[in-house]
Amino acid sequence: MKPRTPVIVNLIVVFVLLIIGYDMFVQNSSFLSSIYFWATVVIATIMVFIAHGIGDLIESDRFLKLSEEEKAQYIAEKKKPFYKRLWESAFKKQSNAEEEDMIIDHGFDGITELDNSLPKWWLGLFYFGCVFCVVYISAYAFTDFAHPLKEYDKEYKAQLASIEEYEKTAPKITVETAKYDPSNIEEGKALFLANCATCHGDNGKGGIGPNLTDDYWINQKEKDVFHNIFWMLENGSPNNPAMRAFIKEGTISGKDGEKIAAFVFHLNQELPPVTQAQGGAAPQGEVAPWVKGTPRK
Numbered sequence: 001m002k003p004r005t006p007v008i009v010n011l012i013v014v015f016v017l018l019i020i021g022y023d024m025f026v027q028n029s030s031f032l033s034s035i036y037f038w039a040t041v042v043i044a045t046i047m048v049f050i051a052h053g054i055g056d057l058i059e060s061d062r063f064l065k066l067s068e069e070e071k072a073q074y075i076a077e078k079k080k081p082f083y084k085r086l087w088e089s090a091f092k093k094q095s096n097a098e099e100e101d102m103i104i105d106h107g108f109d110g111i112t113e114l115d116n117s118l119p120k121w122w123l124g125l126f127y128f129g130c131v132f133c134v135v136y137i138s139a140y141a142f143t144d145f146a147h148p149l150k151e152y153d154k155e156y157k158a159q160l161a162s163i164e165e166y167e168k169t170a171p172k173i174t175v176e177t178a179k180y181d182p183s184n185i186e187e188g189k190a191l192f193l194a195n196c197a198t199c200h201g202d203n204g205k206g207g208i209g210p211n212l213t214d215d216y217w218i219n220q221k222e223k224d225v226f227h228n229i230f231w232m233l234e235n236g237s238p239n240n241p242a243m244r245a246f247i248k249e250g251t252i253s254g255k256d257g258e259k260i261a262a263f264v265f266h267l268n269q270e271l272p273p274v275t276q277a278q279g280g281a282a283p284q285g286e287v288a289p290w291v292k293g294t295p296r297k
């Protein structure tokens with residue numbers, strides 16, 4: 001009969017397995033402060049103690065059935081520290097007398113079975129696996145090695161760099177080549193809020209800058225409204241330096257200008273104007289001659 005693994009070892013193993021399991025499925029370490037994690041730990045601890053208690057009963061029952069000699073041997077073996085037993089069970093070959101001890105007490109047609117130590121190569125592989133696991137998990141948790149978030153960050157930066165490279169070499173968008181595309185409206189809105197809304201209001205209703213939702217225009221430089229907006233972004237206002245030449249100054253790229261112009265076109269041509277009664281700025285300039293809703297192709 002073999003001495004049993006101390007309950008503390010089982011507890012540590014179960015606790016470590018729980019941490020690994022939670023860490024794999026929760027994806028961050030927030031579970032350490034979660035009530036569910038600690039409830040699982042408490043339940044697992046209770047179950048380990050119950051299993052150990054049942055083990056105690058089986059152990060004492062089997063102990064009573066041993067001969068005096070076997071009892072003495074068992075007590076001596078039990079006095080050895082756990083780690084020593086573990087080491088010997090992995091690396092020490094048993095004697096014939098010990099083999100006697102290991103015969104499992106069931107048989108069929110005279111065939112009996114030994115409760116033998118596992119092959120050394122198997123154990124070696126197993127312990128290698130354990131060490132690899134510990135190294136890999138610590139590397140994953142505490143270093144940059146093979147960490148998905150770090151790898152994502154790296155790839156993301158590489159992509160940004162290649163976009164920047166592309167923008168440097170890609171043909172510049174000018175008032176000659178800019179095209180209206182409704183799929184730009186959404187992004188154009190975000191850019192408008194960041195660059196223009198301080199002066200023209202979130203919805204283009206006007207403020208320091210004129211109302212962009214009505215048919216009155218101070219600057220009428222192009223033949224259609226979309227390109228007129230783009231022209232303003234490229235060149236700024238010839239009358240008022242507050243309206244800067246965003247594209248020529250390099251504050252925004254031609255591509256972003258195309259997106260912003262699409263959004264302003266949408267405000268001006270596709271949404272109802274924000275009138276003075278609705279809090280919009282008073283019309284400035286003259287009614288423009290361009291035909292409603294037709295951006296130049």
Ligand code: HEC
Pocket residue numbers: 192195196197198199200208209210212216217218219220228229232233237238239240242243244246260261264284285
């Ligand atoms: C610092 C304030 C300010 C900011 C920021 C600003 N504008 Fe203006 N904008 C003005 C002023 C002032 C005018 C009127 C210029 C004039 O009198 O010719 C103007 C004029 C315009 C016009 C022509 C309106 C007309 O009636 O002729 C357009 C189009 C325009 N802005 C679009 C934009 C867009 C798009 C942005 C964001 C990229 C922007 N503006 C950012 C102040 C601003």
